[in-house]
Amino acid sequence: MVGDDLKFKDYLKDRLLYIVFYIISTTLVIVVMMLDLIIKGEKLKVSNIAYAYILSTVFLVLLITIDYMKKRKFYSAINDGLDSYENLEYIFNIPNNISREHNMLKELLIKDYKVYQNTLEKYKKSYKTHADFNNRWIHQMKTPISVIKLILENEKDKNIDEATKKSYESIEEEMEKLSNGLEMALYTLRVNDFEQDxxxxxxxxxxxxxxxxxxxxxxxxxxxxxxxxxxxxxxxxxxxxxxxxxxxxxxxxxxxxxxxxxxxxxxxxxxxxxxxxxxxxxxxxxxxxxxxxxxxxxxxxxxxxxxxxxxxxxxxxxxxxxxxxxxxxxxxxxxxxxxxxxxxxxxxxxxxxxxxxxx
Structure with a gap:
């Protein structure tokens, strides 16, 4: 039941088929006994039938209660996992030795968790490599842009005609766009490590x-x-x-x-x-x-x-x-x-x- 806590009523629903078969088997045993007594010319008292059902029900309730109490810690750990959307540590809080089936399930979850961690680590390393490369490249590109800007400033100070001056200003504007683009790329990289920067x-x-x-x-x-x-x-x-x-x-x-x-x-x-x-x-x-x-x-x-x-x-x-x-x-x-x-x-x-x- 993804997204809902596994409660006692859910536990009963999952075992409804077992409960039905248990009641049917108890009824069949009583029917066989009644037929045997009828053949012998005797009759099974209603009180005995009721007693058999009550005793059978008590054992059934006792069995279900013991089994649920045994597995409640397991369900509690699973419920914690369903309530947590960011933390997978709940896997290690799942108790051991509930049953072989539950132990196998826990081992499978731990294995999946380790595979996930290893895959995540690979992606982190790959991302860091790309981020470091882009970071260095952006810083390297800033140097030639600064040099070009300085050259343009020096050229504008010279005695040049108005058309040339406007051309220099247009180049300056385009260089400014390039510089802003690099700045944007740099801060896009940095924001992922914001807490350290x-x-x-x-x-x-x-x-x-x-x-x-x-x-x-x-x-x-x-x-x-x-x-x-x-x-x-x-x-x-x-x-x-x-x-x-x-x-x-x-x-x-x-x-x-x-x-x-x-x-x-x-x-x-x-x-x-x-x-x-x-x-x-x-x-x-x-x-x-x-x-x-x-x-x-x-x-x-x-x-x-x-x-x-x-x-x-x-x-x-x-x-x-x-x-x-x-x-x-x-x-x-x-x-x-x-x-x-x-x-x-x-x-x-x-x-x-x-x-x-x-x-």
Whole structure:
């Protein structure tokens, strides 16, 4: 009975055939005795028949009770296994010497568990090998990108014509996309080892926002997007600096991506940081193309690009998924509001007093 506890009534149901045959055999014995007495000209008293049935039933109940009590620990261990969806250690709590049949079943479960563990270990080693290779490759690719960016900066400082300068800026923008893609791949790998790669500390969230805006200044300039920060004071939150920088960076990158394609001269991204009751809210609002209403509920799903992804090929569908995943682990909230053709607002909520890092 998968998903249900094995109770005494279930035990009886499984042995119903034995009980029926026991009653039939008892009845046959009594019938044979009655026929024998009839042949001899005697009669079996009703009280004797009743006594035979009562005595037989007592022995049957006693037998069933003893057998159930003997196997109850086995059923209890099995019930624990049915209630546990993540732990297979219950197998080792199954008692021995209930019966040969039960011992064989336990041996089979232990064997399956060991096969599962060995297979899982092989997959873990294989995944780690691929992850380590990808990690090293990404870091190696960052070096030539940095060199190319530096060369472009130096070339732009020279006395060049406007057409060449625009070409350099276009190359810079494409290099920025490549750099962001590598960063996305790197953090996708790192999130699987999140518990070993985070450090909670008090940080000024305004400083993080300024760093990210500075890192994306070329994209803002090339696409004529005006970033604006609204904050009356420096606000400190408890979080992991590296991970929150990635989250905010992804959201701002998305805002740039879906603002630059809008045919409007007044393109802006407004970043608002404010306190509200016992929480701090970081709000990133753009006036880009927005998200269709039918896609809003699925934007945090992995690889989901929606209608915008079919129109604008730069979408990967991983940025918001990773942001949501990391926020959940850090104990932060994240939500999104959008109107197609008007713009999108993403809110990151830092809760005071809420436990950091939710396993």
């Amino acid at each position: 985070f450090k909670v500390e008090e940080i000024n969230i305004l400083d993080i926002v300024r760093i990210i805006i500075n890192e994306n200044k070329n994209a803002f300039i090339v696409n004529s997007i005006y970033p604006k920060i609204v904050s009356n004071e420096d606000i400190v939150v408890k979080t992991d600096k590296k991970w929150i920088k990635f989250i905010v960076g992804q959201i701002i990158s998305n805002s740039i991506k879906y603002s630059k394609v809008k045919k409007s001269k007044d393109k802006s991204i407004v970043i608002n940081i404010h306190k509200e009751d016992d929480k701090v809210i970081l709000s990133i609002k753009d006036n880009g193309v927005g998200i269709p209403s039918q896609d809003l509920e699925r934007v945090f799903n992995p690889f989901f690009t929606g209608e915008n992804g079919r129109v604008y090929s730069e979408s990967t569908g991983m940025g918001l998924y990773l942001s949501k995943d990391i926020c959940n682990r850090l104990g932060h909230g994240i939500d999104i509001e959008s109107t197609e053709g008007i713009g999108t607002t993403v809110n990151i909520v830092f809760h005071h007093g809420k436990s950091i890092y939710n396993l």
